[in-house]
Amino acid sequence: xxxxxxxxxxxxxxxxxxxxxxxxxxxxxxxxxxxxxxxxxxxxxxxxxxxxxxxxxxxxxxxxxxxxxxxxxxxxxxxxxxxxxxxxxxxxxxxxxxxxxxxxxxxxxxxxxxxxxxxxxxxxxxxxxxxxxxxxxxxxxxxxxxxxxxxxxxxxxxxxxxxxxxxxxxxxxxxxxxxxxxxxxxxxxxxxxxxxxxxxxxxxxxxxxxxxxxxxxxxxxxxxxxxxxxxxxxxxxxxxxxxxxxxxxxxxxxxxxxxxxxxxxxxxxxxxxxxxxxxxxxxxxxxxxxxxxxxxxxxxxxxxxxxxxxxxxxxxxxxxxxxxxxxxxxxxxxxxxxxxxxxxxxxxxxxxxxxxxxxxxxxxxxxxxxxx
Numbered sequence: 001x002x003x004x005x006x007x008x009x010x011x012x013x014x015x016x017x018x019x020x021x022x023x024x025x026x027x028x029x030x031x032x033x034x035x036x037x038x039x040x041x042x043x044x045x046x047x048x049x050x051x052x053x054x055x056x057x058x059x060x061x062x063x064x065x066x067x068x069x070x071x072x073x074x075x076x077x078x079x080x081x082x083x084x085x086x087x088x089x090x091x092x093x094x095x096x097x098x099x100x101x102x103x104x105x106x107x108x109x110x111x112x113x114x115x116x117x118x119x120x121x122x123x124x125x126x127x128x129x130x131x132x133x134x135x136x137x138x139x140x141x142x143x144x145x146x147x148x149x150x151x152x153x154x155x156x157x158x159x160x161x162x163x164x165x166x167x168x169x170x171x172x173x174x175x176x177x178x179x180x181x182x183x184x185x186x187x188x189x190x191x192x193x194x195x196x197x198x199x200x201x202x203x204x205x206x207x208x209x210x211x212x213x214x215x216x217x218x219x220x221x222x223x224x225x226x227x228x229x230x231x232x233x234x235x236x237x238x239x240x241x242x243x244x245x246x247x248x249x250x251x252x253x254x255x256x257x258x259x260x261x262x263x264x265x266x267x268x269x270x271x272x273x274x275x276x277x278x279x280x281x282x283x284x285x286x287x288x289x290x291x292x293x294x295x296x297x298x299x300x301x302x303x304x305x306x307x308x309x310x311x312x313x314x315x316x317x318x319x320x321x322x323x324x325x326x327x328x329x330x331x332x333x334x335x336x337x338x339x340x341x342x343x344x345x346x347x348x349x350x351x352x353x354x355x356x357x358x359x360x361x362x363x364x365x366x367x368x369x370x371x372x
Contacts, residue, residue, distance in 0.1 A: 001030045001357055004106035004128075005055070006097065006117045009039035010064050010214075012046065012258060013280035014112040017133065017174075017193040019052045021110065024346045025353070026054070033104045036097060038062025038114045044241060048260035058100065060093040061086070062116050090116060098124040107357055113164050121167025129356045131170045133349075135279040136161045138173035138189065139303055141182045147306035153299040172352060174279065176286065176311045178341060188352055191345035192283040195260070199343065201268040203288045208233035209322055210270035210290075212263070212281055215239075215297055219255065221320035226253045229322070235266050236274075272329045274320055277301035277308075286313050287342050289334035293317050293325035311335060 003025055007018045015037075022032045032055040037045060039059055050057065063083045083090075097120040101109060106128055111117040113134040121130060138144050139158055146154055165171060171187045179189040209232065213219065222236055226249070233252045240255070247255040256262060264284065267273060273285040277294035282304060285292045292314035294305035305316040312335060315328050 001107045001354070002105065003030060003032045003353070004101060004104050004109050005032055005035040005112065006109060006114045007035060007037045007112040008062065008114040009037040009045060009059075012212075012214075012260075013278045014114075014134070015046065015049045016195060016260065016280055018112055019049065020193045020195050021133070021349065022053060022055065023196070024350055027346075028350050028354075033106055034058060034100060036060060036100055036114075038093070038116055040064040046258050046260075048258070052260070060096050060116070061089050062093060062114060063090060090119075094120045094123060098126055101126045101128055108353060110353070111164065111168065113161075115160065115164050118162075118164045118166035118168075125167065129170075130165075130168045131172060131353055131356060132165045132168045133172045133174065133193070134161075134164075135174045135192075135304065135307075136300060137165065137171040137187055138175050138179075138307075140171070140185050141173060141179065141187050141189070142185070143179060143182070144307075145310070147302055149299060149302055154303075157299050157303070170352065170356060172349060176283065176307060176313065176338070190348050190352065191341045191343075192279070193345055193349065194280075194283055194287060194342050195264075197261070198264055198284055198287055201264055201288060203290070204269045206269040206271055208235050208270055209272050209274060209325065210266050211236040211274040211320075212258075212276065212278070213238050213295075213297075214276045214278060218276065218295065218297075218320060221295075222253075222322075223249070225320060225322050232322070232326075234322075235270070237263055237266075272325050274322060274325055277305040277316075279304050282308050282313065283342065286311070286335065286338050291325065291329040291332035293320075293322070293328065295320050311338075 005018050008014045025032060035053055035055045035057050037057060037059050093116050097116060109128050109130045111130055111132045113136055172190050173187050174192045175189050181188050226234055230252060235254055237256045237258050245257045267284060268288055270290060273290045273292040275281050275294055277296045294314055294316050296302040296305050308314055315324060317324055
């Protein structure tokens, strides 16, 4: 079978999920014919993604959330105005996505939370089954508990999630733990898509704190804490592309450009992990048994952090106060069931995607019979 991936390119989570799923599908005898990545002009594709994906990569301009002037959390009003101004460009991207679905002759479209995929199915209704993959689809599950945040923010988040999934016949909701499916919403709860390389890591307890921040402005908090605690080694990854591959502040603090191999290596050997609550890296920390602190940059990550705390994975903070993380690490105990749950992802998700094709062929067969 031939698969077409369409990936939201902001952050690293959806990109690493796409890499993992492509390899799983290839091992099962399938082909990923193309990978379309939606991105903004302010970000570039990480080198690890370009190196690891086998299928041809094509990029298109997609809506994105702008950081605040401090480059920390999301600027909602500014993001809305910015994206409204670029609607004509996004319409061209929608047309382009529809053309690629048709020209690649894919059997299944796999959508990694890209908004313009849903809008392509709304405007053009391509006759190819679409499956959506992401932790965000779990927020639509009837049994999922959302954090006690502003109802307007939660409403907009779920509206955005539904828009990404217009025309989808299956929602594969990545989850920290097993839950019953929500058949009414077409939600199948599945394990997180972690890279095989993480299963090969040997966790060790080092003396440093490992970290990742999707918006580089959070480095101000890290620098402030480091100034008060210079003896604690810190190794943080960021997305500031105008900086060198490794920016060494001093003997105990370094900032790294995002690299998948180095990132996992550093995580496996750390004492604890601090992150802006991206689902993927939270799962990696849970698998490696690392205590973690989450500093959400927007409402979606607040839901991620809340869900992870329900699983006992870590704590939440608003300013990278690493004192709290070190205190939590003293009493943290890893979830013994999470490793088995994560390792079952490949067979479960590939089987789900394979199950979509018979329905597609059957519907086409009926169309031929009616035509005859």
